Amino acid sequence: MRDFFTLSVIVATVASGIRLATPYLLAGLGETVGQKSGVLNLGVDGVMQLSAFFAYWTMLERGSLILATLVGIGVGLVMGAIYAFVTVVLQAQQGISGIGIFLFGLGFSDLMFRRQVGSPRPVPQLPEYGIPFLADIPNVGDALFQHNLLTYFAFAAVPVLALMLRSTTFGMNVRAVGENPQAADSLGVSVGWTRAFAILIGNTFAGLAGAALVLELGIFQPNLTAGLGFIAVALVYFGAWRPVGIMSGALLYGLVAASVLQMKALQIIPRSASDIAAMAPAILTILALIVLAGRVSAPAALTRPFSR
Amino acid sequence: MKRLVGASIPLMAAFVAFLFGAIMLLAIGANPWEGLQALVSGAFGSGDRIAATAIKATPLILVGAGITIAFRASVVNIGGEGQIIAGALASTAVGLSFDTLPALLFVPLLLLSGVIGGAIVGAIPGALKAYASVNEILSTIMLNIVMVQLMNYLLRGPLIDPLEVEAGTRIPQTERLPDAAALPVIIPGTRMHLGFPIAVLAAIGAYYLLWRTPLGFRLRAVGHSPNAARAAGIDVKRNITYALGISGSLGGLAGAILVYGSEGQRMVTDGSAAGFTGSAGFNGIVAALFGGLHPLWTIPSSFLFGGLLTGATNMQRALQVPAPIAVAINGIVVVFVVSSGKVRTRLDRFMDARSELNES
Numbered sequence: 001m002r003d004f005f006t007l008s009v010i011v012a013t014v015a016s017g018i019r020l021a022t023p024y025l026l027a028g029l030g031e032t033v034g035q036k037s038g039v040l041n042l043g044v045d046g047v048m049q050l051s052a053f054f055a056y057w058t059m060l061e062r063g064s065l066i067l068a069t070l071v072g073i074g075v076g077l078v079m080g081a082i083y084a085f086v087t088v089v090l091q092a093q094q095g096i097s098g099i100g101i102f103l104f105g106l107g108f109s110d111l112m113f114r115r116q117v118g119s120p121r122p123v124p125q126l127p128e129y130g131i132p133f134l135a136d137i138p139n140v141g142d143a144l145f146q147h148n149l150l151t152y153f154a155f156a157a158v159p160v161l162a163l164m165l166r167s168t169t170f171g172m173n174v175r176a177v178g179e180n181p182q183a184a185d186s187l188g189v190s191v192g193w194t195r196a197f198a199i200l201i202g203n204t205f206a207g208l209a210g211a212a213l214v215l216e217l218g219i220f221q222p223n224l225t226a227g228l229g230f231i232a233v234a235l236v237y238f239g240a241w242r243p244v245g246i247m248s249g250a251l252l253y254g255l256v257a258a259s260v261l262q263m264k265a266l267q268i269i270p271r272s273a274s275d276i277a278a279m280a281p282a283i284l285t286i287l288a289l290i291v292l293a294g295r296v297s298a299p300a301a302l303t304r305p306f307s308r
Numbered sequence: 309m310k311r312l313v314g315a316s317i318p319l320m321a322a323f324v325a326f327l328f329g330a331i332m333l334l335a336i337g338a339n340p341w342e343g344l345q346a347l348v349s350g351a352f353g354s355g356d357r358i359a360a361t362a363i364k365a366t367p368l369i370l371v372g373a374g375i376t377i378a379f380r381a382s383v384v385n386i387g388g389e390g391q392i393i394a395g396a397l398a399s400t401a402v403g404l405s406f407d408t409l410p411a412l413l414f415v416p417l418l419l420l421s422g423v424i425g426g427a428i429v430g431a432i433p434g435a436l437k438a439y440a441s442v443n444e445i446l447s448t449i450m451l452n453i454v455m456v457q458l459m460n461y462l463l464r465g466p467l468i469d470p471l472e473v474e475a476g477t478r479i480p481q482t483e484r485l486p487d488a489a490a491l492p493v494i495i496p497g498t499r500m501h502l503g504f505p506i507a508v509l510a511a512i513g514a515y516y517l518l519w520r521t522p523l524g525f526r527l528r529a530v531g532h533s534p535n536a537a538r539a540a541g542i543d544v545k546r547n548i549t550y551a552l553g554i555s556g557s558l559g560g561l562a563g564a565i566l567v568y569g570s571e572g573q574r575m576v577t578d579g580s581a582a583g584f585t586g587s588a589g590f591n592g593i594v595a596a597l598f599g600g601l602h603p604l605w606t607i608p609s610s611f612l613f614g615g616l617l618t619g620a621t622n623m624q625r626a627l628q629v630p631a632p633i634a635v636a637i638n639g640i641v642v643v644f645v646v647s648s649g650k651v652r653t654r655l656d657r658f659m660d661a662r663s664e665l666n667e668s
Contacts, residue, residue: 042445046639086643086647090647091647092643092646092647093646095384095386095445096384096593096597096642096646097642097643097646097647099386099590099593099642100638100639100640100641100642100643100646101639101643102590102639103587103590103594103635103636103638103639103642104635104636104638104639104640104643105639106587106632106635106636106639107632107633107634107635107636107637107638107639108332108632108636108639110630110632110635111332111336111629111630111632111633111636112336114630114632115336115628115629115630116336222632223580223582226453226580227449227452227453230446230449230450230453231450231453233446234446234449234450237443237446272461272464272465275457275458275460275461275464275465276457276458276461278453278457278460279453279454279457279458281453282450282451282453282454282457283450283454285446285450286436286442286447286450286451286454289436289442289443289446289447290436290440290442293440293441293442293443294441303663304663
């Protein structure tokens with residue numbers, strides 16, 4: 001255990017914790033915007049698997065990180081348009097239709113991977129850039145200011161989304177249709193379009209999260225997410241529908257995961273314990289849900305389809 | 309006429325899903341017509357294949373019937389995967405602790421331990437929902453993740469076959485379970501074992517429970533309106549726990565059947581839930597929805613989806629189309645069925661009761 005508490009190990013653990021937090025953060029932020037508008041999207045995990053595969057495939061075929069990231073975003077947009085159609089126009093029950101999206105993503109990414117790629121081949125990972133000056137601070141710089149662009153983007157999105165939800169007209173409309181769609185409608189806010197845009201934003205973030213996951217790993221395998229997208233949905237409850245709360249939760253999950261990996265590498269914990277440690281995010285989530293139940297309140301119209 | 313329209317919705321959903329399936333086949337450069345032929349002949353083409361389809365349908369019937377019970381009490385059970393694993397682990401642990409017993413005693417004992425394992429893992433989110441207002445959709449999904457890792461830990465560590473350790477191969481599987489524990493084959497010459505009729509009986513039992521017993525009446529009353537049920541003196545919290553517990557017990561039974569009906573007669577993991585369950589915990593949701601959330605309709609509906617799974621395996625052999633296409637098609641079926649009017653109305657009613665429950 002003493003090996004773990006050396007400066008270099010702690011710096012490495014914090015750095016990898018922040019990197020591991022990125023997909024959680026991106027997916028959780030997107031889900032927050034959707035849920036604020038009253039739409040639960042349980043399909044995040046499926047969208048992430050789809051975007052992860054297509055980003056990976058693009059990397060294999062074209063070798064361009066920018067193109068791969070754009071493809072990930074594109075997959076998110078397409079799935080967002082589908083989910084908006086299903087939940088806003090057809091008014092399908094949200095929890096279950098999200099499971100449908102999840103199954104489609106799981107199956108289709110697996111199908112495409114086996115058919116088009118076959119066996120996993122590594123692709124170049126996202127390069128890391130130091131932020132000028134800040135990255136030169138000893139230790140702190142390596143831990144906090146030496147990351148890939150998607151990680152920077154994810155953390156930069158926290159204040160931007162918080163501000164958007166709080167102060168812009170669109171953000172206020174999102175909150176209004178999530179709390180009281182009838183009242184918003186009577187004031188001339190289009191509930192359908194507002195929700196559709198919120199869903200598009202949410203799924204775009206999910207698409208980006210899938211791309212970030214696979215491009216940080218540099219390899220794809222079927223069921224790559226292993227439930228990460230579902231935990232991101234739970235993160236929204238954990239973070240009480242506030243971007244800063246989501247960030248704290250994502251960082252906690254990332255740091256726990258990084259510490260486990262690090263302790264395994266240092267042989268502080270036995271290999272077999274890693275299966276037990278892999279339960280940590282799910283157990284943490286259940287405990288958080290127990291503690292938070294009744295203390296935080298969800299958007300009042302969450303999961304309720306709207307019709308005049 | 310209205311009834312006819314209602315019944316045709318799942319068929320339309322299936323048609324649309326197959327249309328999407330054809331598009332997927334075209335997209336990867338396979339011939340959809342050949343694909344359909346391989347699918348249908350693979351699923352129902354011979355006695356052997358029908359038996360294989362029935363075996364694939366078995367866990368779907370059980371999980372589907374369980375989901376129906378939960379839904380009728382206005383709770384959503386997405387924890388099928390975890391409950392299947394719980395039942396499989398419980399029955400494996402019991403099976404490993406006896407060298408042999410008379411089959412007449414052994415088989416029921418193992419099935420019962422599966423039921424208990426699943427019931428516990430189902431009742432936990434039920435109790436959390438009832439007594440701590442924890443959203444059961446999230447907690448059941450989280451328990452899926454927990455159970456997969458528990459399975460991986462046990463099969464790589466404490467429960468691993470000593471022979472695997474000796475040989476140094478360390479394949480994460482248990483030792484072969486006693487032959488007396490195997491589910492007997494009921495149609496000689498095929499793989500059709502006792503699991504299928506047990507599942508059918510369980511689905512009929514679920515129907516009987518819901519509509520012919522006081523407990524079922526209470527569950528449905530809670531599902532219609534928790535407030536009205538409470539006013540009538542029904543303990544809503546306890547019945548919510550029962551609903552998810554019973555739902556989970558059927559998943560657990562499916563887990564035990566998966567172990568003792570398997571060719572290897574043992575539990576083995578590839579690290580993922582689907583590697584053991586074949587995603588039956590999710591596919592059961594599809595079958596239940598397709599059957600209109602009625603336990604009896606879940607039986608033929610599961611048979612169809614079981615056919616999709618065996619057919620997809622055949623398609624993989626014949627046309628090199630990877631079998632996960634079945635999972636993708638299932639996803640599309642779910643989206644279409646829940647988007648269609650009649651099922652939507654029924655779901656909305658349960659969901660209204662559900663939010664009434666959350667508010668109270």
